[in-house]
Every structure is written in C-alpha cells, then in structure tokens.
Amino acid sequence: MTDFQTKQIRELRMRGVGYRAIASVVGLSRDVVRNYCKSHSLYGYATEFTMNMKEQMQQGKACxxxxxxxxxxxxxxxxxxxxxxxxxxxxxxHPDVVQKKETAFYKKACIYCGKPFTVYGNKNRKYCSYECYVHDRFWRAEEGRETYVSPARCEEVNYE
Ligand SMILES: [Zn+2]
Ligand SMILES: [Zn+2]
Structure with a gap:
C-alpha cells in the first residue's frame, strides 16, 4: 500500500464511500481496504449504496x-x-502515467546547426533555437551555410 493509497482510502472513507467502491478506485482488494479502515478506526458513515466511485470519477463527477x-x-x-x-x-x-505522456516529447536535430534538441508537443519544430531559425531563414544565401554556429551558442537560447 502506498502513501497515496492510504490517503485516498482515508479521504474516500470520510466521504462515506463504501469499501468496495474505495477498493476499485485505489486498486486494492475490498478486504485490504476494510482491514485498513478497521485498524485505523475509519468507520465513518458507510453508504455502500454510493454509486461506484470509480464510475463517478470516470464520468468526471468526482475528483x-x-x-x-x-x-x-x-x-x-x-x-x-x-x-x-x-x-x-x-x-x-502515478509516475507510470506521466511516462506514457512523455511520448509527446520529440527528439529532433536542428536543421541548421545539427544539434539535437527535445521539443514538447510541437513535432514540426525544426530549429533548436530562435537564432538558428533566423540564420537559416534569412541569412542562408549570404552565409552559404558555411558560417559555423557553435552548439554551445544554441544551448544558450531556450526558444519555445
Ligand atoms: Zn480532490
Ligand atoms: Zn541549432
């Protein structure tokens, strides 16, 4: 049982949620939840008829x-x-869910300086920095792509 689970059990129990509904929310068996509540004097006013809490949560009715x-x-x-x-x-x-979300991070290489960078959400970003964007977009002809841009310089600019 994690700290978060025990906290959730306590809060749901205080709200009069039944053991079975709590168990389905926190992902533990009903017996574990009941034993925990008993050993922590969390009797509260159990309303076993409370609509399944998990359902309410999924429907956006409950936190x-x-x-x-x-x-x-x-x-x-x-x-x-x-x-x-x-x-x-x-x-x-729920760090596991956060990890899944991180697929929204894209690893890219700057098309101007070649430096790798990570971008969140916008997978169309081509440049590591605003500077690289400006160089590539407006100075390309004059520079003939030969001007060296130090990767360290790219790093200084945190362009989102
Ligand atoms: Zn809440
Ligand atoms: Zn760059």
Missing part, C-alpha cells in the same frame, strides 16, 4: 484524487480534479 464532487465547466476541457493540489498529488502518485 480522481479525493472523490469530492466536481462542478464541470460548461465549456472547455473536462476537469478530473477538484483542485490543483489534488491534480499534483495524483500525478505524483
């Missing part, structure tokens, strides 16, 4: 982290967490 109700905005992206704090905690407890 993925603490199970609190979420008010969805009428427009824009669906919220998964009740607060920034919960979002940070949940992501910190």
């Amino acid at each position: 993925l982290c603490c199970g609190k109700d979420i008010k969805q905005p009428n427009t824009g992206r669906k919220r998964k967490f009740c607060s920034d704090k919960c979002r940070r905690e949940w992501w910190a407890a």
